[in-house]
Amino acid sequence: MLMSKLVVKTLREAPADAEAISHQLLVRAGYIRRLASGIYSFLPLGLRVLRKVEAIVREEFDSVGAQELFLPALHPVEIWQETNRINTMDDVLMKVEVRGGDFVLGPTHEEAVIATVSPDLSSYRDLPATVYQIQTKFRAEARPRFGLLRTREFMMADAYSFDVDKEAMRSTYKMLFDAYCAIFDRIGIEYFPVEADAGSIGGDVNHEFMVPAAIGEDHFAYCKACGYAANIEAATRGERTVSTITSPAKEMRKVATPNSPTIKAVVDFLSGHGFVASAETSLKSMIVIDSQGAYHLLLVPGDRKVRIPSGMRAAEASDFEANPHLHLGYIGPIGMREVGVTIWVDRSISEEVGYCTGANEVGYHLLDVVLGRDYIADHVFDLVEVVDGDPCPRCDGDIALVRSVEAGHTFQLGLTYSNKIKSARFSSEDGSEAPYYMGCYGIGISRIPAVVAEVSHDANGLIWPLELSPFEVVVVALGYGSNDLVTEAADRIYDSLIDEEVDALLDDRNLAAGVKLKDADLIGITYQIVVGARGVADGNVEVKDRRTGEASVVAIAEVTDFLLDLLA
RNA sequence: CGGGGAGUGGCGCAGCGGCAGCGCACCUGGUUUGGGACCAGGGGGUCGGGGGUUCAAAUCCCCCCUCCCCGACCA
Known part of the structure; x- marks a missing residue:
């Protein structure tokens, strides 16, 4: 390909709407262009990278026996009604009503x-x-952002497995999991398969493939000592001693705490009125609702964030209105079981500490409320979100939180869908009808170029790993069209590379040397062959590795072989 | 959905009642060619849309649209 013919124009400055570095660089270098918020066109360079990602995924999926097919993007609404996801996923569904029926754009x-x-x-x-x-795929994202990282329309590879039973499903899952690792190994960036929460898709065991990146919207807990890695929504922590807290358990008593609907407000109010109070010895009370519509009260120490158990959702304003026993801002465990609310207590809550908690009466809190003495818990569970420094649940190490981008997600769905969809059945060996044990495996194809750009760039531009580089090599001819020696040498090298089936780009534009070198770095093709008057006079060119910046002076006659060695 | 900011040529920005500008990009001619050249000439804008105020509106007022950022559960 000749650069003079390539449909691309680099920008010296990034558009003002680009926040993420990947977004800025991919737009500046001419890979993508925004058509609307969260909707991007792939220009020829960008499509080449996308195709490389697709090729890797196809090869690795094919190698474990997965077969490619192609499903419609437009789905009849009826199939979404059968699983009720027309309602449960309403917030992300894009619906299309046209002559001929109602449809959903498949997310x-x-x-x-x-x-x-x-x-x-x-x-x-x-x-x-x-x-x-x-x-x-299409999703009505609440807030598209960061260029290709969170979009309303995106390219995704998704595999679905069908097995006769749980054991077979597990073995298939392992196979696809390994294929995912092979894919990320080839993409060549650091990644962590982390234990994850199933979320709205449902199911049992699942892993997210996380790529550590500063722009990431997710966090996962990671233990260096044993390798434990779990999404913050799924991570648990080891035992924690509460030894620093000493609060003699006095009689429970009620105090007026006007205008104190938050932990901070209560602690401030009590501290200002002669009481001993701290967030750590206050109970944060959160009402959640399970899939059956039942109310649950989650209690955690006031200095920690609640991690809502999967399958439950935080109560909304309408839920509070529906239950006269709940007084927003003054909720506590005393009397809750009696009105049908199940009480869940975080493991770290001590039976030897008197806590401050809401009195279930507006404007009042209870002091010295003791678990086991003043109320009992229906469940003791891990209910807090882990923080940096929490003990690892698997070993003696400490947990660190790692900011990251989710690049892929694999699920053991089990019977989640098969139980809801009538046709998800097969005849088993004994002649009875049985549901499929399913797995699903998604990787964000169009997100990958952005993830790689986030972690692989420098001040001059993008740096593609060879597996994803839009071209294998760019011949940067300095003085092309005005210096005959350079022009001839560059043409000869380019023709020779093409003869050897190297995917080469020739920068044949008659532009200042600085512009061409800057463009080459910005675009980030893995290898550059710089052909300049200086070297050509001695019969040499320079071969540069964009990843390391290392440059070698190579004789023109040998440069094709030299490059073939690098690509081998 | 809540809060904040912004819409002026393809991109980045200035102008904020009185002829719509600058840099990059683009076109023509010439010079140049190892790190975002130089000289000369040129094209391109219903100033996001609608309504209003005014002799006069990119500029002031009202409504709408779009885009970006932060948040959207801790009671």
Whole structure:
């Protein structure tokens, strides 16, 4: 490809709306362009990178026997009604009403894949089977941001596995998990498969593939000592001693605490009125609602954030209005069981400490409330979000939080969908009908270029790993079109590379040397061959590795072989 | 959905009642060619949209739209 023909124009300055470094560089270097908020076009350079990501995913999926198919992006609303995700995923669904019916633009394809392949997987003899596709997905993101990292329309590869039972599903999962590791190994960036929360997709065991990055919207807990890694939404912590707290358990008593609906306000109020109070010895009370609509009270130390158990959601204003026993800002455990609220207590809450808690009466709190003496817990559980320095749940080490971007997610779905979808059945060996044990495996194809850009760039621009580089090499001809020696040498080198089937780009533009060198660095192609008048006079060119900055002077006659060695 | 900020040429910005500008990019000619050149000439804008105030509106007022940032559960 000749750069003079390539549809690209680099920018000296990034658009003002680009915050993330990947967003700035991908736009400046001419890989992508915004069409609307959270909607991006891929220009020729960007598409080349996208195709490389796709190729890696295809190769690794194919190598474990997954078969590619292609599902529609437009789904009839009926299949979403069957699983009720038309309601449970309402906040992200894009709906289309047109002549001919109501449709959903697919944000994920569990319903569609089952509807498509279940006739082909009607017998235990047809299982196990794994299919995958690379498709455009749509989500009505609350807030698209960071360029390609969070968009409303994006490219995703998603695989779905079908097995006869749990054990078979686990073994398939392991196989796909390994394929994911192979994919990320080839992409060549640091990543961590972390234990994760199932979220709205449902299911059991699952892992997120996290890439540490400053811009990341997620955090995972990581223990250097043993390798424990879990999303902050799923991470637990080891035992913590509460030895620093000494508060003789006096009689429980009620005090007036006007206008103190938060932990901070209560502690400030009590401290200002002669009481001993701290966030650590206050109980943070949070009402959550389970999938059956039942109310639960979660109690954690006031200095910690609550981690809502999966399957539950935080109560909303309407839930409080529906229950006259709940007084926002003054909720506590005393009397809650009697009105049908289940009490969950965090493991770290001590039975030897008198805590401050809401009195379930507006404007009042209770002091010296003791677990086991004044109230009992229905469940003792890990209910706090881990923080830096918490003890590791698996060893004696400490947990550190790592900011990261989610690049992939693998799930053991089990029967989550098969139980809801009538057609998700096969005839088993004994002739009875059985549901599929499923797995699903998603990787954000269009997010990968941005993730790589986030972690692989320098002050001059992008730095592509060879596996993703839009071209393998760019021939930067300084003085092309005006210096005959340079022009001839560059043409000869370029032709020779093409003859050897190297994916080469020739910068044949008649521009100042500085512009061409800056562009080459900005675009970030892995290898550069710099052809300049100085070197050509001696019969040499310079081969530079964009990743390391290392440059070698190579004779023109040998440069093709030299590069082939590098690419081998 | 709540709070904050911003919409002026492809991109970055200035102008804030009186002829719509600058840098980059683009076009023509010439000079230049190892780190974002130089000289000369040129093209491109219903100043986000609508309404209002005014002799006069990019500029003041009202409504709407779009974009960006922060938050959206701790009771």
